[in-house]
Amino acid sequence: MYKLLRFVVNFKEYITLSVLIVICIALMSVGNPAELRGFRTLVVGTIGVAQNLFSWVPNPVKLKSENEALRELNLYLSREYAKSRRAVVENERLRRALEFKENSEYPVISAEVIGRISSSLNNFITLDVGTNDGISPGMAVITDRGLVGIVITASDNYCQVRLLVDTDSRVAVQVESTRVNGILTWEGGENLLVHKVAKAFDVAAGDRIVTSGFSTKFPEGIVVGRISEVRDDATSLFRTIVVRPFVNFETLEQVFVSTQMPDPERVELRRQLQAELNENH
Amino acid sequence: MTDSSIFDTPLIRYIAYAIAILLLAIAQLLVSPLIAFENIYPNFLLIFTVAVALREGQLVGLGAAFLAGLTYDVIGNVLLGVNAMASILAVFLAGYFYREGRFRQTVGSYKFPIVIALSAFVYNLVYHILLIEPTELDFMALFTTYGIAATLYTTVISVIPMLIVARKSQY
Numbered sequence: 001m002y003k004l005l006r007f008v009v010n011f012k013e014y015i016t017l018s019v020l021i022v023i024c025i026a027l028m029s030v031g032n033p034a035e036l037r038g039f040r041t042l043v044v045g046t047i048g049v050a051q052n053l054f055s056w057v058p059n060p061v062k063l064k065s066e067n068e069a070l071r072e073l074n075l076y077l078s079r080e081y082a083k084s085r086r087a088v089v090e091n092e093r094l095r096r097a098l099e100f101k102e103n104s105e106y107p108v109i110s111a112e113v114i115g116r117i118s119s120s121l122n123n124f125i126t127l128d129v130g131t132n133d134g135i136s137p138g139m140a141v142i143t144d145r146g147l148v149g150i151v152i153t154a155s156d157n158y159c160q161v162r163l164l165v166d167t168d169s170r171v172a173v174q175v176e177s178t179r180v181n182g183i184l185t186w187e188g189g190e191n192l193l194v195h196k197v198a199k200a201f202d203v204a205a206g207d208r209i210v211t212s213g214f215s216t217k218f219p220e221g222i223v224v225g226r227i228s229e230v231r232d233d234a235t236s237l238f239r240t241i242v243v244r245p246f247v248n249f250e251t252l253e254q255v256f257v258s259t260q261m262p263d264p265e266r267v268e269l270r271r272q273l274q275a276e277l278n279e280n281h
Numbered sequence: 282m283t284d285s286s287i288f289d290t291p292l293i294r295y296i297a298y299a300i301a302i303l304l305l306a307i308a309q310l311l312v313s314p315l316i317a318f319e320n321i322y323p324n325f326l327l328i329f330t331v332a333v334a335l336r337e338g339q340l341v342g343l344g345a346a347f348l349a350g351l352t353y354d355v356i357g358n359v360l361l362g363v364n365a366m367a368s369i370l371a372v373f374l375a376g377y378f379y380r381e382g383r384f385r386q387t388v389g390s391y392k393f394p395i396v397i398a399l400s401a402f403v404y405n406l407v408y409h410i411l412l413i414e415p416t417e418l419d420f421m422a423l424f425t426t427y428g429i430a431a432t433l434y435t436t437v438i439s440v441i442p443m444l445i446v447a448r449k450s451q452y
Contacts, residue, residue: 013339013376020347020369027351027362028411043356050311065319 339376
């Protein structure tokens with residue numbers, strides 16, 4: 001008995017440790033007793049109130065990481081928003097293009113603008129369609145908004161289009177309401193011009209300009225723009241019409257090529273006339 | 282833990298330890314989240330119970346550790362016995378550094394953070410073994426990330442009481 005007591009006294013720490021470990025294991029095996037749940041609920045509620053009182057105290061490290069996370073989220077959401085805006089705009093554009101194609105009076109081939117060649121005098125665009133798609137030089141290029149230009153050259157898969165905003169561009173047009181005819185040109189700037197319109201003819205700002213039936217290059221009736229100004233020349237019997245085009249040539253992305261070619265007999269007749277005029281001069 | 286006369290009586294001291302443990306357990310729940318780094322929390326209860334072991338010896342330290350661990354298991358909504366087991370093993374190790382009458386010299390010097398580091402390592406190791414090992418979670422990854430980090434953080438916090446005791450010893 002004395003030895004046992006001495007053993008217990010000498011090793012009291014280890015015995016205590018062992019007993020406590022056994023108690024801990026027993027508690028772990030009990031788990032979450034029902035009697036304790038009620039007490040824990042009370043404690044959680046009390047701690048919750050106390051934590052609420054402390055909630056105003058900022059944690060700088062947490063704030064910093066939260067700030068960084070929010071910045072990243074903001075950047076991501078901004079990008080997603082921009083993407084969805086672009087998608088909405090493109091959806092609208094494609095919907096209009098599809099409507100135009102389905103309602104077009106003449107057959108058209110849709111094309112994407114894949115390149116631009118611009119200078120102060122000349123402006124061309126490159127399309128992703130060519131002779132393999134049925135494209136030929138001389139075909140009119142249009143959008144749902146109006147006339148864009150004319151195909152100048154075509155390879156197997158691509159073609160180049162001279163825009164209306166080109167110093168070499170000449171389009172036979174007429175005022176839609178009064179049928180007054182003229183030749184549409186471009187001399188720089190945002191607007192197109194029709195020179196030598198007789199003062200006797202009735203034209204006014206706001207009238208629509210469309211392609212004329214006299215044209216051997218473009219189908220009749222394609223909208224071009226609206227008269228923004230009528231310039232009278234006091235020293236002449238003619239006036240100049242300033243036309244604001246409906247098409248925005250800076251933002252062309254999707255166009256249509258009209259496969260309707262001019263009457264070959266008319267084209268041949270014109271060629272012969274031009275040749276005779278050149279001979280006489 | 283002052284040397285004033287009222288605390289010369291062991292019973293009064295033990296009651297004071299029990300009250301301090303309860304308050305520190307509440308502080309552990311309320312204050313440590315405010316100073317946490319990436320979900321790494323310092324262990325105030327462990328620092329206190331190790332200090333008790335260095336002052337009173339292994340036996341009293343074990344009692345304090347058991348009480349502290351169990352208290353935190355109850356109010357912290359953790360499986361009963363987990364914190365208690367980890368605490369008693371950690372403080373048992375710390376008890377080996379007990380030297381009678383040399384409390385201030387131990388706690389007020391570099392030895393205290395070393396003892397805390399060893400104890401915190403054992404505490405976190407046992408804690409993670411008991412909680413993580415039975416699950417499918419990667420024990421090594423979690424222990425090296427959270428266990429080691431918590432050990433280091435607790436060791437850093439233990440420098441504060443070390444400096445306080447060291448300063449008091451000068452006067």
